[in-house]
Amino acid sequence: MAASTTTGNFKVIGTRPIRHDGVDKVTGRAKFGADYAFPGMLHGKVLRSPHAHAIIKSINVDKALKLPGVQAIVTSKDLPPAENKLEQAGEMTINPMYLSMNILARDKVLYDGHAIAAVAATSPHIAEEALRLSEVEYEVLPPVMAVDAATRPGAPILLNDLRNPEEGDKPTNVAQHYQFKRGDVAAGFKAADYVIEREFNTAMVHQGYIEPHNAVGIYNPDGQATIYCSTQGPVIVRSLSAQVLGMPVGKIKVVPAEIGGGFGGKTTIYLEPLSLLLSKKTGAPVKLTMSRAEVLRASGPTPGAKIKVKMGATRDGKLVAAEIWMAYQAGAFPGSPVGAGAMCIIAPYTVENFVIDAYDVVVNRPKTASYRAPGATQAAFASETVIDELAEKCGIDPIDFRIKNGVKEGSPQVVGPPFKRIGFIQTCEAIKNSDHYKSKLTGKFRGRGVASGFWFNAGMQSSAIVNIHADGTASVVTGSPDIGGTRASMAMITAEVLGLPVTDVRPIVTDTDSIGHTDVTGGSRVTFATGMAVYEAAKDAERQLIERAAKVWEKKPDEVEFRAGMLHAKGGGVPPLSIKQLAPRFARTGGPITGRASVSARGVGPGFATSVVDVEVDPDTGKVQVLRCTVAQDAGKAIHPSYVEGQMQGGTAQGIGWALNEEYFYDDKGTLRNSGFLDYRIPTCLDLPMIETIVVEEPNPGHPLGVRGVGEVSIVPPVAAVANAIYRAVGVRMTQTPMSPPKLLKAMLKHRSATQHSAAAD
């Protein structure tokens, strides 16, 4: 269902064509990273730490190297030293030293699964056997697994060189402090009739992409190298691998394979530099593929968090003050998305007085990576629960409470600047007017919860080429790996501009040498920024078509116009020409037509989503069944509504998994105990109802087609919405994730006991 507020007379945009890569995907012909094979290719495996925190006293690979079939082993000694400084790398800032230390541990291992060495052998089994024969002597240190443990006085220090300006020259596990504030918080609370204060804890969770990380590296004797891998950002793989290996960027070509899910987790590197390092040593192509356990132990999940929220409202439901403290587990190296979380936590609301303190804390867990609206879901779980409670205190419908306090055009953002045109209120109204919200939920132990969320969306750099072929069809070439149907969107934008049927446009995702710089597929930016480059490239092709038609008609270009896919001489006199008719004359009028554009996209339009969830709680087990779920999201103009809806459903499904089941479960030694999908339980179709979607299309004035971006914000509300629904079902306010049966049952029993106690006392 689309609640369109976009004007525009589109022929292709807004339709639902079959995706161009669909046949390859359903027939199994699409080539994923692990499908690549080359003559003489070797197989690599990674030796990983069994300890969460330990000093590496020695590494002895003599026995492993003697095993027949073993061709090479690399350790951190094979990597050049890297600088301890921050550098820009697409969506992320990177510290090359920490990046390198994560690829291969130096003198310490910092989490269960931390890579220590990599081996290349003639078969995967021989490589595995070589790992078994490698001897590492450790001095085991106590692990710190949570922010409380990491920040208490005398806590074991992970990184001896880590300093926080606020603590002087003292080793610390606190990497960064962010603060945002506005107004007079004390005065704000004084004006409040109701104040709610709660503490929340969320579990570290993984993106749960089905395809494990993989890489095939080929290092040629002339110093040129190629990496084939599953990634959201071939350019970032190239630049980060070059950093780690001390190679010039221009010597590395990265070929992005088809991608079996990423959700942010494939915007950094793990195996890629190892594949090149081993290839350089052996002279052969080397392929590495992670197992599921390696993915969970040693790739980048999203942080667990501890968040304290205190908010106040007047009796008539106006939010007047907020005081928030939040700390995120960065993993073994600095760089959690706590800054983003802090900027999102009350972003949907106008609060005149607030202070938000946010801390990035290193712990003995894998280094966190991006995951769909990084940092925002944890934050919204806390704030949206408290908002729900305040609405209840005020006796106001939770959607009306959000509408009353919601941001609109001109409202100041947490960081200060005012919002431009946004659609938050529209998402609330769409839910309020939905069949779902208007329906009556009946039955025992059933409850309905709502919540909202914000995400910035991103711009950054993109490039595109539009080629017009001899038969008048076109291809559109970009460097943005397709993780959500963006091939189809790029083809649709090209088809719309050039007046072609979408089936006459072939979308191509190419390697780093074949297209200009293109930042990651992330930040919900591809349809926005790469779409902007595609639009401009198609307009460039259009300009050239006009010039060619003018030549054919012996007119000036300004005497020709392009309308609905046809070239017309202004004032008539000659029959119009289609691109198909003009294409055979390209050779005599100047040669092939190639439209090009590169953008550093400005005009990003932020996204908002609001969700409503109905649940039923089993009073005996604490198991929660989601009965119905509807999400409304402001997408700006929806280019391909089915793929917008798919993103909304996917984000919501992941949010529900986060709410109800998913968590990294470490034992007291810091060893991950659920490193497989049997024990790390992501939701299946049996756990979820059909997720209903309402696409709000509040156009983004910063984009020629009104696009905002859709890939992330729908994951933000569900955790809080489920918590609020559980409260209405059984009267328990859950303040930790996952709200899994054992945790919810414990909370329910405590609640029952307190209620009975209170009744007895009465």
Add this chain to the structure above:
Amino acid sequence: MPTVVIPALMRKFTGGVERVEVPGKTIRELVNRLGERFPGIDQQLLEDGDIRSSIAVSIDGEIATGGVLDAVGENSEVHFIPAIGGGQL
């Protein structure tokens, strides 16, 4: 004159002042003038002569992309905010 909104943790350099009017036509000029008036604050914002990777610049409500090279208008409002993405690795 353009107005610069000082980030909360940098207000120690400005004696707690949140909004400062600073003359200049580019971000570079604004940061230089800020540094002259509030010694040390420019070092918090700059690295190797450009805006630090961890900081984004908002000019009149829009994230700018040109670092110190971006132009500012006579009545522009400039915010220095943490770069989104968060990851340092």
